[in-house]
Amino acid sequence: MTSSITTLRALLAATIFFAAAPSWAENVLYRGNAGEPTTLDQHHTSINIEEFILKDLYEGLTLYDAKGVIVPGAAESWTLSKDGLTYTFKIRENAKWSDGSPVTAEDFVFSFRRAEDPKTAAAYANILYPIKNAEKVNKGELPIDQLGARAIDAKTLELTVERPTPFFLELLAHQTALPLSKASVEKNGADFVKPGVLVSNGAFKLAEHVANDHLTLVKNPEHWDAANTKLDKVIFYPLEDQAAAVRRYEAGELHVDYNFSADQLPRLRQQFGGEVHVSPALATYYYTFDTRSEPMNDVRVRRALSMAVDRDFLANEIYKGAQQPLYSWIPPGIASYGTPEKADFADKGQLDREDEALKLMKEAGYGEGGKPLTLEIRYNTNPNHERVATAIADMWKTTFGAQVSLVNLDVSSHYSYLQQDGKYSAARAGWTADYADAENFLSLNISTNKTFNYAHWKNADYDALMAKSYDEQNPEARQKLLHQAEAILMKEQPVAPFLVNNDLWLVSKKVQGWYDNANNQHLSRFLSVSN
Amino acid sequence: MISFILRRLASAVPTLFIVVTISFFMMRFAPGGPFNLERPLPPQTMENLNRAYGLDLPLWEQYLRYLSNVVHGDFGPSYVYRDNTVDQLIAMGLPYSIKLGLLALLLALIGGVAAGTYAALRQNSLTDLLVMSVSTVGVTVPNFVVGPVLTLVFAVILAWLPAGGWGDGSLRFLILPMIALALPQLAVFARLMRGAMIEALHADHIRTARAYGLPARTVIVTHAMRAALLPIVSYLAPCAAGLLTGSAVIESIFSIPGVGRYFVIGAINRDYTLVMGTVVLIAIFVIVFNLVVDLLYGLLDPRVRHE
Numbered sequence: 001m002t003s004s005i006t007t008l009r010a011l012l013a014a015t016i017f018f019a020a021a022p023s024w025a026e027n028v029l030y031r032g033n034a035g036e037p038t039t040l041d042q043h044h045t046s047i048n049i050e051e052f053i054l055k056d057l058y059e060g061l062t063l064y065d066a067k068g069v070i071v072p073g074a075a076e077s078w079t080l081s082k083d084g085l086t087y088t089f090k091i092r093e094n095a096k097w098s099d100g101s102p103v104t105a106e107d108f109v110f111s112f113r114r115a116e117d118p119k120t121a122a123a124y125a126n127i128l129y130p131i132k133n134a135e136k137v138n139k140g141e142l143p144i145d146q147l148g149a150r151a152i153d154a155k156t157l158e159l160t161v162e163r164p165t166p167f168f169l170e171l172l173a174h175q176t177a178l179p180l181s182k183a184s185v186e187k188n189g190a191d192f193v194k195p196g197v198l199v200s201n202g203a204f205k206l207a208e209h210v211a212n213d214h215l216t217l218v219k220n221p222e223h224w225d226a227a228n229t230k231l232d233k234v235i236f237y238p239l240e241d242q243a244a245a246v247r248r249y250e251a252g253e254l255h256v257d258y259n260f261s262a263d264q265l266p267r268l269r270q271q272f273g274g275e276v277h278v279s280p281a282l283a284t285y286y287y288t289f290d291t292r293s294e295p296m297n298d299v300r301v302r303r304a305l306s307m308a309v310d311r312d313f314l315a316n317e318i319y320k321g322a323q324q325p326l327y328s329w330i331p332p333g334i335a336s337y338g339t340p341e342k343a344d345f346a347d348k349g350q351l352d353r354e355d356e357a358l359k360l361m362k363e364a365g366y367g368e369g370g371k372p373l374t375l376e377i378r379y380n381t382n383p384n385h386e387r388v389a390t391a392i393a394d395m396w397k398t399t400f401g402a403q404v405s406l407v408n409l410d411v412s413s414h415y416s417y418l419q420q421d422g423k424y425s426a427a428r429a430g431w432t433a434d435y436a437d438a439e440n441f442l443s444l445n446i447s448t449n450k451t452f453n454y455a456h457w458k459n460a461d462y463d464a465l466m467a468k469s470y471d472e473q474n475p476e477a478r479q480k481l482l483h484q485a486e487a488i489l490m491k492e493q494p495v496a497p498f499l500v501n502n503d504l505w506l507v508s509k510k511v512q513g514w515y516d517n518a519n520n521q522h523l524s525r526f527l528s529v530s531n
Numbered sequence: 532m533i534s535f536i537l538r539r540l541a542s543a544v545p546t547l548f549i550v551v552t553i554s555f556f557m558m559r560f561a562p563g564g565p566f567n568l569e570r571p572l573p574p575q576t577m578e579n580l581n582r583a584y585g586l587d588l589p590l591w592e593q594y595l596r597y598l599s600n601v602v603h604g605d606f607g608p609s610y611v612y613r614d615n616t617v618d619q620l621i622a623m624g625l626p627y628s629i630k631l632g633l634l635a636l637l638l639a640l641i642g643g644v645a646a647g648t649y650a651a652l653r654q655n656s657l658t659d660l661l662v663m664s665v666s667t668v669g670v671t672v673p674n675f676v677v678g679p680v681l682t683l684v685f686a687v688i689l690a691w692l693p694a695g696g697w698g699d700g701s702l703r704f705l706i707l708p709m710i711a712l713a714l715p716q717l718a719v720f721a722r723l724m725r726g727a728m729i730e731a732l733h734a735d736h737i738r739t740a741r742a743y744g745l746p747a748r749t750v751i752v753t754h755a756m757r758a759a760l761l762p763i764v765s766y767l768a769p770c771a772a773g774l775l776t777g778s779a780v781i782e783s784i785f786s787i788p789g790v791g792r793y794f795v796i797g798a799i800n801r802d803y804t805l806v807m808g809t810v811v812l813i814a815i816f817v818i819v820f821n822l823v824v825d826l827l828y829g830l831l832d833p834r835v836r837h838e
Contacts (some may be wrong), residue, residue, distance in 0.1 A: 005728040027623070038611050038612050038613055038614075039612070039613035039614045039674065040614060041614060044613045045571075068532055075715075118578075118579045119577035119579075119583065120581075120583075121576065121580040121582070121583040121584075122576070122579075123572060123576060124575050124576075124578070125573075125575070126573050126575070126576065135575075138575060138579070174625075190614075193614045194614070210623075210697070210788050210789035211612070211615070211620065211622070211624065211788055212621055212629075212697070212782070212787075212789075213696060213697045213784065213786065213787075213788035237696065237786065237788070239695075239786055240792075241783040241784055241786070243679060244679070244682070244694070244695055244783065244784050244785070244786065247679070247682050247683065247686065247687055247694045247695070248686075248694040248695050248696075248786075250687045250694075251682075251686045251687050251690065251693070251694035251696055252690075253693065253695070253696070301620075408564070410563070411563075411567070411799075412561075412562070412563030412564065412565075412567040412799075412800065412801050413561070413562040413567070414563075415563070415567050416562060416563040416564065416567040417562070419567075441541050450574060451572075451573050451574055465682060494679060
C-alpha cells in the first residue's frame with residue numbers, strides 16, 4: 001500500500017516535471033510583428049515586418065548588431081581596392097546552411113543575380129544598383145552574367161561597383177542582399193520558401209508557418225555563431241490589429257510587440273513605464289508641393305505655408321509624442337552625416353514664424369487683399385493622416401485666410417496619382433531610409449528622379465551638388481556637398497518636412513539584449529528571455 | 532429531388548460566370564494597382580513586376596486568361612502574398628473559418644431559437660422584455676466593440692482565456708471569437724423566432740391541438756416550432772454563408788488565420804486575384820446554402836415539395 005502510494009507520488013512528480021520541463025529548458029521569445037509577411041523571399045520583400053523575420057533566418061555579408069552598427073556577418077573580412085571600386089569578401093570557413101552544406105561565394109552571386117534578373121521582378125532590385133551593371137541587367141539591357149559579382153573561389157567573393165559607394169556595406173546588410181542556397185532554390189523553385197523546405201544560413205531556421213497565426217523559428221545549430229545564440233525558439237505573431245496586439249501584450253502572451261497606436265502612448269507609459277520604447281527612426285513625414293503651377297511655383301508661398309505649420313502641435317497633440325517635430329529633410333541619427341541642415345525658420349518661435357509667413361504670402365500677392373489662395377491637401381486614407389491634414393488646413397486657413405479642401409485616397413491610389421504626374425497643390429508623403437546615408441533622402445529630389453520627385457522641383461545647383469557628391473571619393477568632402485544640397489532644399493521648401501517617425505515597441509522586462517537604434521534593427525540572435 | 536438539385540447546380544454556373552466577370556472589371560476600375568505601395572517602387576521594377584504577372588497585357592486578354600484558369604480551378608497567384616497561390620491561401624484558411632463559423636452558427640441558432648421561444652411563451656413579461664432588450668443590444672453593438680471588450684474582461688483583467696490566436700484550436704482559444712461572431716446573429720435569430728412563435732401560437736391548428744388537449748410540450752415543440760422555424764431557416768442561408776466564410780473584423784481582433792480577412796486585404800491592396808477568389812468562394816457558399824435551405828423548406832413545410 002505504502003509503496004504503491006510512493007510509486008504514485010513519484011509518477012505524479014515525474015509527470016509534472018516532464019510536463020513543465022520544456023518551458024523551463026527552452027528559451028522562447030514571443031514576438032508581435034504588426035502583420036503577416038507577404039513573402040519570405042528576400043527578393044520580393046519590401047517591408048520591415050518581413051525584414052525582421054528574414055534577418056533572423058538569413059545572414060548577409062554584413063549585418064547590423066544589437067545597437068544598429070554594421071559588423072561582419074557571413075563575411076569575416078573584406079578589402080577594398082585603392083580606386084574604391086572592387087570589394088573582396090572572405091566568407092567564413094565555418095559558415096554553413098541549415099542543411100549542413102557550406103555557404104559559398106557562389107550562393108551570394110546566385111542571390112545577387114536573381115535579385116537583378118528582370119524575370120524575378122524584385123521589389124528592391126534598385127538597392128543593389130551600385131553593383132557594376134546591375135541597373136542594365138535589371139532593365140534587360142545586359143545578360144545577367146555581366147553583373148559585377150564573381151566567385152573567385154568557394155569562399156572568396158569579388159564585388160565591383162559602378163563608382164565608389166561609401167554606403168555599400170550598409171546596402172549589403174539590406175534584406176535584398178541576403179544570400180540564397182543555390183542548391184535549394186534550383187531544386188525547389190518557388191517552393192524554397194516553404195517550411196520544411198527553406199534552407200537558411202542565419203541564427204535560426206524556419207520550423208512552422210501558419211499564415212495569419214504564427215511563424216516559428218528554431219535555433220539553427222549549423223550557424224557558425226550558434227554557441228552565442230541564446231534563444232531556442234522565436235515565435236512571430238502577425239498582429240495586424242494594433243489594439244489587439246497590445247491586449248495580448250497586456251495579457252502576458254507576448255514579450256515584444258512592434259507598433260501600437262500613437263494615442264495609446266500616454267496610457268501605456270503609465271502602465272508599463274520602461275517597457276515602452278519610443279525610438280526615432282530614419283523616417284520622415286512630409287508634405288510635397290506641386291511646383292509646376294501657381295501658386296506653388298513661388299518659393300515665397302511654399303516657405304510661408306511650411307512656416308505656418310505648427311510642428312509641435314502635430315507631434316504633441318496629434319501624435320502624443322509618438323512622433324517628433326522635424327525641420328530638416330534628413331532626420332537626425334545618421335552618424336556619417338552629423339547634424340542635418342534645418343530650415344532657417346527652425347529656431348524662431350511659432351508666432352514669429354506665422355508673422356513672417358504672412359508677410360511672405362502678401363509679398364507673393366496671395367491671401368487677404370491679394371489673389372485668393374485655394375489649396376487642396378491630398379493624403380492617403382488613415383485616421384492620423386486625416387487629423388494632421390485637418391490641423392494643417394486649419395493653420396493655413398487662420399494664418400492666410402486660405403480656402404483648403406481635403407482629398408483622401410487609399411494608399412495605392414494616392415501614390416499612383418503622385419507618381420503618374422497628377423496635379424495637386426499639397427500632398428502627404430513619407431520616406432523611410434533603406435540605408436543609413438543622407439544620399440538615400442537627398443536623391444529623392446533630384447530633378448531627374450522621375451518616381452520620387454513628386455514636387456517636380458528643378459534646381460540646377462542642387463542637381464549639380466548631388467552629381468558632384470556621387471563622384472567625390474573623399475568622405476568628408478562628400479558629406480559637405482550633401483550638406484550644401486540639403487541647405488538649398490530647405491531654403492526652397494519644395495518639400496516641407498514636419499515629423500520624424502518613431503518606432504514604437506513594447507519590450508518586456510524579461511527580454512535582455514535590447515537596444516533602441518535609428519536603424520530599427522533587432523535581430524533575435526542578440527536577445528534572450530529570462531523567466 | 533435529385534433532378535431539382537442538379538438543375539439548381541446547373542443554374543449556378545451562369546451565376547458564377549456573371550459574378551466573376553463583374554468583379555473582375557469592377558476591381559480594375561479602381562485606381563492604382565497591386566504594386567502601388569506606400570513605399571513606391573521605381574518604374575523599372577514596376578515594369579518588371581507587371582510583365583511577370585501579365586498585367587501589361589490588354590485587359591480583355593487578361594480577362595480571357597483569368598477565365599480559362601478559373602474554369603480549371605486555378606485562381607492564380609496572389610499579388611500580395613507572393614509565396615502562395617490564391618487556391619493555397621483559401622485552402623489553408625478555410626478550415627479555420629469553417630470551424631469557427633460552425634461553432635458560432637450553432638451557438639447563434641440554438642441560443643437564438645431558445646431565447647426567442649422562451650420570450651414568445653412569456654410574451655410581454657419582464658423576461659421577454661429582457662431577452663428583447665439584450666438582443667437589440669446584440670444587433671446594434673458592432674462586433675469590433677464586443678470583441679475587444681470580451682478580451683479586455685476575460686483575457687486581460689480576469690486572465691481566464693487567451694487574448695487571441697488559434698493556439699491548438701481548443702475551445703479555450705475559440706470561446707471569445709465564437710461569442711463575438713455569434714452574438715449579432717443570435718440576436719437576429721431570437722427576434723425572428725419570437726415573432727414567428729407568437730404568430731404560430733395564435734394559428735388555427737395550434738388552437739385545435741390545444742382544444743384536443745395535447746400536452747403543452749407537444750403543442751409547442753412539434754406543432755408551433757415547426758411553423759415558427761420557417762423564417763429562421765430562410766435567414767439561415769445568408770447567415771451561414773457569412774459566418775463560414777469568416778469575418779475580417781473578428782479574424783483581425785482575435786488573430787484567427789481564416790479567409791475572412793482576405794477580401795478586405797485584397798481589396799485594399801488591389802490584390803485582384805485574391806479578391807476574385809474570395810468573391811467566388813462566398814458566391815459558392817451562398818448558392819450552396821440557398822440550395823440546402825430550399826431542401827430544408829421541403830422537409831418543414833408540406834406546401835413546398837421538390838419533385
